[in-house]
Amino acid sequence: MNSFSFLEKSARQWPDTVALLQGEESHTYAHFRDRSLAIGGNLLALGCKTGDRVAFCLANSPRILEVVFGCFAAGLVVVPINARLHAREMAYIVENSGAKILVHGPEFAEGIALHADLFGGLTHQISTDAFNTLLNPANRLPCAVEAAPEDICWLFYTSGTTGKPKGAIWNHRMIRVVIMNYLADLHNIQPGEMVLHCAPMSHGSGIVALPAVARGATNAITTSASFDVEELLSTIELLKVSHIAFMAPTQIIKMLEDHVPARHNLSSLKAICYGGAPIYVEQLKQAIATFGPVFVQLYGQGEAPITITGLTAAAHQKLLDANDLRIGSAGQVRTDVEAHCVDADDNPLPPGQAGEVVARGDVVMPGYWKDPQASAEALRGGWLHTGDIGYFDAQGYLFLLDRAKDMVISGGNNVYPREVEEVIILHEKVANCVVFGIPDDYWGEAVHAVVVPKPGEMLTAQEIIAFCGDHMAGYKKPKAVDFVDELPVSGYGKILRREVREAYWAGHESRIGGGASAARALV
Secondary structure (H helix, E strand, O other): OOOHHHHHHHHHHOOOOEEEEEOOEEEEHHHHHHHHHHHHHHHHHOOOOOOOEEEEEOOOOHHHHHHHHHHHHHOOEEEEOOOOOOHHHHHHHHHHHOOOEEEEOHHHHHHHHHOHHHHOOOOEEEEHHHHHHHOOHHHOOOOOOOOOOOOEEEEEEOOOOOOOOOEEEEEHHHHHHHHHHHHHHHOOOOOOOEEEEOOOOOOHHHHHHHHHHHOOOEEEEOOOOOOOHHHHHHHHHHHOOOEEEEEOHHHHHHHHHHOOOOOOOOOOOOEEEEOOOOOOHHHHHHHHHHHOOOEEEEEEEOOEEEEEEEEOHHHHHHHHHOOOHHHHOOOEEOOOOEEEEEOOOOOEOOOOOOEEEEEEOOOOOOOEOOOHHHHHHHOHHHOEEEEEEEEEOOOOEEEEEEEHHHOEEEOOEEEOHHHHHHHHOOOOOEEEEEEEEEEEOOOEEEEEEEEEEOOOOOOOHHHHHHHHHOOOOHHHOOOEEEEOOOOOEOOOOOEOHHHHHHHHHHOOOOOOOOOOOOOOOOO
C-alpha cells in the first residue's frame, strides 16, 4: 500500500475541504492531491527512478507536505532536512543519502553556492522561487505508483548529537502504523478538524500531519519564521484550532511565560501534542492549569516514530486530579508495541529497576541507511536499543531518567541529571536549568547545574545547592552552579545539554558565554 493512498482517499471523500492553509494561501484536498501528483511526475521527468532520494530543506509551508506526498506518489524516498542546519551539515545529509534532487528555500541558496563542492552529487537544485517547474501538468501522474509495505519511502536523519547524523529508514508499513496508532492511542483527529503546525515540519509536526491528512483535517501553518506566542494564540482564536500538531517543551514553557490571561479565546483547543524532550512536572502542572487538560505526550525517536509510549489528555487529567506522581511519566506502552528495560547484558529488568529502554514492533525502523554496523548494534536481539535510561513501574508507566551517555557517575554513584533538574525547577525563582557531569579529581565526575533565573530574580549557587539538599540525597546535589540568561536549544527545541557541557570538559574553569552572569560555589 503506497502511503499516497491516505491523501487520495481524503481527496475523494472531502475534495472541497481545505487541506493546507498558511496566511492567504490555501489548497483543498483535491488541489493538494493534484499538485502532489504533478510534483511526483515532474521529479520522474527530471530523471529520478523508483527508490531515488529527494531531499528538501524548507521553512514551514505547504511545500513540505506537497513534496512529501509527491515523493510517495512517484515511489521516491523523501529526505527532510532541518531548516536550521548549516550548509555543510545539509551537504552531509545530501551526500550520505545519495539524494539526486534538493528542493530548498531561496534563503539557503547563498550557503549552498558557497559550499557547492560539497553538493556535487546532486543532479538538480530547485529553489521554491522556481517551484512551478515541479507543477507542470503535462507530467502529472495519473495515479500513484505501486509500492510494497517494505519499500523505503523516508530517511529520517537523527540529530547527530553523538556524532554524524544517521538516516533511520522508514518504509510504507511504518507510515501506515504511525498514522493508525496516532489516531488510535493519542488523539483521534476528525474530518475537518483544524490542526495547527508551529514546530518544524521536517520533524515531529510534519509527522503528525500524516494522520491529519489521512482524516481529512485542515493543516494550518503559522507564518512566523520563529516561534511567536502571540501569533500562535491569535491563530488558535481566529481559526478555532482544536489540535496543535506538535510542541517541544521549550515552546510550552515560552507559551506559559508570554501568555496573558483572557486575552485570547482558546476554548476550541482540545489537544496539544508534545514530546521530543522531557518537560518538568512543575512546568507541566502549570501548563495544564493555564490551558486546560489538553496535553498529549508521546515518547519515541526517529528510529521508532510516534511512538513507543504515550499519555493522552484524559490520562494527564486523571493523574493530576489524583495527585499521582505518574503525571511525570512518559505514559504507557502503546497498543501494538512491546517495550521494557534491560541491563548492560540485555537481560530484562523487573519493574522499578532502571536500565536501557528497548522496544519492538512495526513502528521500529528496519535499520540505518548505509550503516550496517550501527544497525546491528541498535537492533541487536531484535529489539531497538533506544539509548534512553528509565524504568517501568508495576502498572507499566515509563519513567525516563536520561540518555545513557548523559548519566553522571560521581564517586561510584549513578546520578541521573533529569532527577536533579526536576528538583531545581521547583525553586520559585528558577525558569529553566540543565544538569550534567564535569571532570573532578576526587569524584571522577561532579554534578554541575546551569540555571536560568526567572526575569528579575537574583539567585546564588548556595541557594540552589541547599534547595537540592532539602529534596534529595547529598551525593545527587550539584557541587557547583552557574547562572545564564538562556540555554542553547536545537532546531527542534531540545536543550543542547552536550553543547553546554562541552565547555566544562574542555576546561574545568570555562564559563558559559552569551551574556551570562556567572556564579559558582564549590562545596
